[in-house]
Amino acid sequence: MVLDEIAEAVEKRIRSLEGKVDEYIITVEEVSNRMLKLANGEASVTQNWRTIEVGLYLARRDGRIFYTGLSAHDPEKAAAEAARLVEAVEPSPLYAPLPRADGESYSNVDPKIKAYLEGDIQLDLAGDLELDLVGTAAGMAELGYVRRLFLNSHGDRLTGERTWFKGYMRVFRGDRTGQWSWTGVNYDNGERARKAIQVARGLAEECEKLPLEKIEPGEYRVLLSPMIAGNLVNEVLFAASAARLIFAMTWIKPEMLGQRVVSDKLTIIDAPRRKDLPEYTLHDAEGVKTRDKPVIAEGVLQTLLHNTKTAKLMGTETTGNAGLIMPEPFNIIVEPGDLGEEEQLEALGEGIYVTNNWYTRYQNYVEGTFSTVSRDAVILVKNGKPSACLNRIRITGKIQELFANVEAVGKTRWPMEWWEVPKPTLTPHILISKTKISLPTI
Amino acid sequence: MAAVHAPLGVDDLEKLVEKALSLGASYAEARYHSLGGHQVGIMNGRVFAAGTTMLSGVAVRVIVDGGLGFASTNRLTRDSLERVVAEAVSAARLSASTVKKSPVKMDDSPQGTARYSVYEKEPLSSIELADKIALIQERVKSADLSYEGIEVKGLTVFYEELTEEKVLVTSDGGMVEARIPRVSIFYNITAKNGSETRNRFYHIAWSGGLEGLDREDLREALEDDVRSLGIALVKARKGPKGEVDVVLSPELAGIAVHESIGHPSEADRILGREAAQAGLSYWREYKVGDRLGSEASTVIDDPTIPGTFGFYLYDDEAVPARPRYLLLEGRIWEMLQNRETAAVYGVRSNGAARARDYKSEPIVRMANTYFAPGDYTFEELVEDVKEGVYIKKFMEWNIDDYRWGARYVGLEAYEIRNGRLGDPLKDVVLEITSPRFYSSVDAAARDLKLYPGFCGKGEPMQGVPVTMGGPHIRLRGVVVR
Structure with missing residues (x-):
């Protein structure tokens, strides 16, 4: 051995x-x-x-x-x-x-x-x-x-x-693209992968059919796909690591425990014991027993993520989230809402369906001020129907304010993991109002 | 010259290459690669942790029937080494099974046979870790972190030294041994005025020994950043919005050329090899010689600058490194190439293949990318601006995956009025397309400063040491918010 x-x-x-x-x-x-x-x-x-x-x-x-x-x-x-x-x-x-x-x-x-x-x-x-x-x-x-x-x-x-078994695929139709990812613990003869590729292909083909339009910077209703929702909920759970607090790299503060920090429609769970996701583990890097727990339950901050060191420093107990050095989440789960995928564009009404993003960067970690750039299909929705494809846009603002404006959470969840979703994340679409969109000067 | 202390020598790696060829590879390379050194974390003046990193192992890359395969291991037994060669060949066959249009081949670049080592005037091994910690602590503790009206809420400093050692053998006759020690100091400082906060991340780094500690002044950098935070939190006000002239510092010029010229010039990105990860490139719409920017805009990437964080003399395909003129007087001039992409374009590699460690395949990367200096002084750039903005330091930045639209948010910025610097401005946002940026540059100063960073690309992600920089540059008529 x-x-x-x-x-x-x-x-x-x-x-x-x-x-x-x-x-x-x-x-x-x-x-x-x-x-x-x-x-x-x-x-x-x-x-x-x-x-x-x-x-x-x-x-x-x-x-x-x-x-x-x-x-x-x-x-x-x-x-x-x-x-x-x-x-x-x-x-x-x-x-x-x-x-x-x-x-x-x-x-x-x-x-x-x-x-x-x-x-x-x-x-x-x-x-x-x-x-x-x-x-x-x-x-x-x-x-x-x-x-x-x-x-x-x-x-x-x-x-x-x-x-x-994980991966992602970006499908091209001319210069229009769609991208989707998948993750899991077993090889299902490629079934999850094919399903993800089919979604990516569908998004590219949808955009290919639509005219290209431009929008003005401003506030929009947006529907975040599980790709971008996955990225942003990872940001939230990493922000809940007590190490980030100690190093002044998070907008989450101890006095927020028990307080509403985002919309009550949002529940985000750290789930090391979820068997269908790859970061399954029954002990953390300190050997401490892991447990599934909501970090945010109906918008209320329930806990920070601790190892024994950060816990001692902050006068609390470890949550079994030790990495070798810093506490971190394992698998991330967003609790489903009641918005069906077939009705989500109708629920969006007038707005933008953002299907993927990258390069999330903070202007200020302590205040949560960030921006992230869309990539792949960005679909302008009018009267609940796709009306045009947009070039790359940028979502800006404070991450906690973005998630404070959640209007609805989808029913169907997707297992995502890729460059911008570092932890296996099971998440549905998320519908958000009053999202700030900015654009570069041509 | 310090020797490469590798458990595998050229002879051992040659055997791996020969084995790969005997298994059907048309090209093979074997690389022993190690990265080792110490890290120290200091939080508000106290060491909270220290550590050691050691990554060392062997990578084998082969081409079989037009398919590319890569395998690596850190077990150096005979069985493991034979297995890693067989797995590279098997991986290449899997690749080949899908290749119909674009079989992989290497160009005919001259292959280097060389042995080099970065000189350490004060070798990293010359003093104990405890003494290094004391040297850093001394600089941190002597810094005056006061500024009236703000409270410094936290300062975290990380020191890292990593020595890279490589032995590379290729089936085309390349044979390179290299040893490059590098030192990095990162810090994150947070300050507060009432309910308002600002963060500043900064990175000081070089290749060489501890002598860099005297050249790169940590104390001065900390004090200057506290001043910047103080100005942003206490004195700055919202500035003008709309179309104005903008003067950018070397720090801003550096991040801009890295993101909007360096990355888009990578030939693998242009060809789509990184399309699902780091993305594509707007250079797909241009050809060599096309005008992108003004005549004042020249951008160079040069791995051979001694002492820099991105320094190397031979790349990880044994191709000699040289300066690359990516943008010459506003025209697209040269892409960054490795041997694979050069073969596609029918040119020769310009030595841009880099692998982070033994687990990484060599891919096209930048080294030290900078906007070429011009003839002006900073004062001359400013004095010819009637109404404008000077951005000295930035906080947030990002760019889309086509490298078309970038955003930079100023930490420290000033109004320019009638040729003079005026009041400090708060959170100035420059959000601009790459062609607009380089078309708007009308002058560059004579000064030049390089800033280190780690550049991410590849799958799995490889962060390689680079620098980026430039002189002060002036952009005419661009929109700020």
């Missing part, structure tokens, strides 16, 4: 440096993944990775802490060097005693993906995407498997393994 051998060797080296380290966490992950990347309807490259990743947390009871991330061939040597360097740092204001690992081991694996990545079976990844039917498209599809071992200085030991 490669993981055990490495973990034990690293642990032995750390223990041999008696007196230098009082507490430690060792995680060893064996990762294998393969990605088919497409451009102009063909594979531009297929990439394969097979790595061992070692994470170390070393601490002394006087509060000195040291992290090490190793994706290297000689982790034992690096571990010894890290243990030596603990002495170089001063006691940290973030130190908290190492918790017992009360989480559970887990397995959330599709044997088909695991066997494919081991070379034991073949999958027709390119064929299952039905690329021949798509026409010009770009994107990627990735299959992955990770197995992890967790050890700590309390003698706790946990294991975990999980698989994923």
